Amino acid sequence: MNEIAAQLGQVGLPEPVSALAARRWDTIVVGGGHNGLTCAAYLARAGQSVLVLEARERLGGAATLERPFPDQRFVISPCAYVIGLLDETVIRELDLHRRGLEVYLADPQLWIPFDDGTAFAQWMDHERTEAGLRSLGVSPKDIAGYFAYEEMFDQMRIKLRKGRRDSWAGESPSRDELEExxxxxxxxxxxxxxxxxxxxxxxxxxxxxLRDALYGQGIIGTWAGPKDPGTAAVKLMHFIGEVEGHGAAWGYVKGGMGMVSFAIADAAREAGAVLAAGVPVGEVLPGEGVRLDDGTFIAARAVVSNADPKRLMTMVGDVPADYRRRIDEWDIRSPVVKFNAALDRLPSWNAAPGETFMARGVVDVISTLDEAQVAFERCAAGEPAVGFGEIYFQTSHDPSPAPEGKHLVSVFGQYAPYGMDWGARRGEVARQFIELIGRYAPDFEDCLISYEVLGAPDIEERVGLTGGHIFQGEVRPDQMWENRLTPRTPIPGVYLCGAATHPGGSVIALNGKNAAMAVIADMS
Known part of the structure; x- marks a missing residue:
C-alpha cells in the first residue's frame, strides 16, 4: 500500500500555502478527483511544474474512501463501487499495479433474482450462463438471442476501441467517423x-x-427510463472497457475504489506533482492562475478544472456568452440515490437460500421494465420511486475494509429526484431500498448495522458535483462523443479534465490524460 493510500487520501498541505503561492506553476489542477490526478501525473511526467488543489480534506473525488459509520473500522467508497472502464493504457503507463491496484473479477457479472424464487446469472463462463438459462426454461431461440445481444454490443466495443484508433483517446471522432x-x-x-x-x-x-433482467444496464446513472431514446448507448458505454484483459467486464478493487485514485495520486507525486488537500479555490483567473477562498493568489500559466463545468462557471468571470450558455444548458439532472451499509452478515436470497456465491459478483434487484418506466416518470414528477438497485458486496472478495466477519454493501439505486425535500423524505427512500432488496432477500433488514442514504443533493454537498450527477452530466447520445465537452475551453489558458469531457463519466482516467495531452500540445 502506498503512503497516500495508507492516509486514505488525506495528504494535507505539503508546505504552507504561502510557500505554494511564492512559486509560479506551469499548471494548477483544480480538484483532486481521479481525472485531475491523472492529468497532473501526465503533465508532471512531461516535465511541467504542477500543483493540485483539492477543496476537501481527502483526494479522490467520488472515487475515494471514507468512514461514514459509527464503527470506524468500516471503510467505504461512498459513490464509486466497481472497476470496468479504467483505461488499460493509463494503468500501464502510470504503473498502477505496482502502486497497489489489485482487481478481483466479479463473477457472476450479473445475478438477478425473480419473484418466483428463480434467478438469472451471467457468468464469465458462457457455458455456465447457457446452462442457467436452460434451467430457467428459456427457449432455445431466446438463449441464442441473448448471446447475440451481448455479442452485438461486444462487437461495437471492439470496433470502437480496438480498431485503427481508440475512439476514447484524444479528441472524439465525429459522427461520420464513428459510423465508418x-x-x-x-x-x-x-x-x-x-x-x-x-x-x-x-x-x-x-x-x-430476460428483458426485465437486462434493462438496468441501459438506465444506470441516467435521467431516463428503459423505453426512452438513447438508453441503448448507455449500456454500450458501461461495457466498452476491459478489466485484466477481459472485455466488457467489471471487477472489485482491493481496499475499495478509492485505491484507484490513491494509486494515480502516487504516480503524480512520484513524477513531481505537488498535491494539496483542504485548499478550496474561489476564483480562476485566466492566464494568471487562481485565487483561493482565503484570498491567496497562486500564479500559473494554465488552469485545468477537474471541478464540473457548472462549478467552473462560478469561479471564472469573463466567459464567452455562447460557451456560458452551453454550460448553463448542460443536462445534469440525476435520478441516482446511493445506499451504503455495514452488515452483520450477508443476506439470504429466496432464489438461493443460504448461498453467498452471488455476493462475489454484482446483484441487481429489479422491478419489471414497464414498472421501471413508470418509476422514472414518477421521479421526473418529483416523487421518489426506488425500483432498481445494483448491489455490490466489496467484502466478499476483500474483507479488509470491515471488521472480521462483517460486510459492506453498496447499492446504486434509481429513482429519486434532486428537488424533493430530502430532509423530510430520506427515511422514506431508505425504506424503499430496504423493501426492494427485502423482496428478494427477506432477512436483509436484520443484517443491517448502519447505513447511509445519499441523494443527489448529498452527493453534491459531499463530493462537490453540481446537481449530484456522478458523471458530471448525462451520458445519452446528445451529450456524448462530439457533443461531450472538450478539454480546451474558449477561455484562454483554462481547460477541463473531468467526466463532463470526452469520453464520458465513470472511473476512466482517459479524460485526465486527454486534457494533459491538450495542455502539453498548447504549451509546446
Missing part, C-alpha cells in the same frame, strides 16, 4: 445514437424475464 468505425452497420449506428434499451432487448429476446 462501425463499418456503416445501420443497426449499430442506431444503437449508438438513438435506440432505447427496451427496443434493442425486444429485437433479440421475447422472454419478459
Amino acid at each position: 468505425m462501425l463499418g456503416g452497420d445501420a443497426y449499430m449506428i442506431d444503437v449508438l445514437f438513438r435506440a432505447s434499451i427496451e427496443e434493442v432487448l425486444s429485437e433479440y429476446v421475447s422472454d419478459t424475464r
Whole structure:
C-alpha cells in the first residue's frame, strides 16, 4: 500500500500555502478527483511544474474512501463501487499495479433474482450462463438471442476501441467517423445514437424475464427510463472497457475504489506533482492562475478544472456568452440515490437460500421494465420511486475494509429526484431500498448495522458535483462523443479534465490524460 493510500487520501498541505503561492506553476489542477490526478501525473511526467488543489480534506473525488459509520473500522467508497472502464493504457503507463491496484473479477457479472424464487446469472463462463438459462426454461431461440445481444454490443466495443484508433483517446471522432468505425452497420449506428434499451432487448429476446433482467444496464446513472431514446448507448458505454484483459467486464478493487485514485495520486507525486488537500479555490483567473477562498493568489500559466463545468462557471468571470450558455444548458439532472451499509452478515436470497456465491459478483434487484418506466416518470414528477438497485458486496472478495466477519454493501439505486425535500423524505427512500432488496432477500433488514442514504443533493454537498450527477452530466447520445465537452475551453489558458469531457463519466482516467495531452500540445 502506498503512503497516500495508507492516509486514505488525506495528504494535507505539503508546505504552507504561502510557500505554494511564492512559486509560479506551469499548471494548477483544480480538484483532486481521479481525472485531475491523472492529468497532473501526465503533465508532471512531461516535465511541467504542477500543483493540485483539492477543496476537501481527502483526494479522490467520488472515487475515494471514507468512514461514514459509527464503527470506524468500516471503510467505504461512498459513490464509486466497481472497476470496468479504467483505461488499460493509463494503468500501464502510470504503473498502477505496482502502486497497489489489485482487481478481483466479479463473477457472476450479473445475478438477478425473480419473484418466483428463480434467478438469472451471467457468468464469465458462457457455458455456465447457457446452462442457467436452460434451467430457467428459456427457449432455445431466446438463449441464442441473448448471446447475440451481448455479442452485438461486444462487437461495437471492439470496433470502437480496438480498431485503427481508440475512439476514447484524444479528441472524439465525429459522427461520420464513428459510423465508418462501425463499418456503416445501420443497426449499430442506431444503437449508438438513438435506440432505447427496451427496443434493442425486444429485437433479440421475447422472454419478459430476460428483458426485465437486462434493462438496468441501459438506465444506470441516467435521467431516463428503459423505453426512452438513447438508453441503448448507455449500456454500450458501461461495457466498452476491459478489466485484466477481459472485455466488457467489471471487477472489485482491493481496499475499495478509492485505491484507484490513491494509486494515480502516487504516480503524480512520484513524477513531481505537488498535491494539496483542504485548499478550496474561489476564483480562476485566466492566464494568471487562481485565487483561493482565503484570498491567496497562486500564479500559473494554465488552469485545468477537474471541478464540473457548472462549478467552473462560478469561479471564472469573463466567459464567452455562447460557451456560458452551453454550460448553463448542460443536462445534469440525476435520478441516482446511493445506499451504503455495514452488515452483520450477508443476506439470504429466496432464489438461493443460504448461498453467498452471488455476493462475489454484482446483484441487481429489479422491478419489471414497464414498472421501471413508470418509476422514472414518477421521479421526473418529483416523487421518489426506488425500483432498481445494483448491489455490490466489496467484502466478499476483500474483507479488509470491515471488521472480521462483517460486510459492506453498496447499492446504486434509481429513482429519486434532486428537488424533493430530502430532509423530510430520506427515511422514506431508505425504506424503499430496504423493501426492494427485502423482496428478494427477506432477512436483509436484520443484517443491517448502519447505513447511509445519499441523494443527489448529498452527493453534491459531499463530493462537490453540481446537481449530484456522478458523471458530471448525462451520458445519452446528445451529450456524448462530439457533443461531450472538450478539454480546451474558449477561455484562454483554462481547460477541463473531468467526466463532463470526452469520453464520458465513470472511473476512466482517459479524460485526465486527454486534457494533459491538450495542455502539453498548447504549451509546446
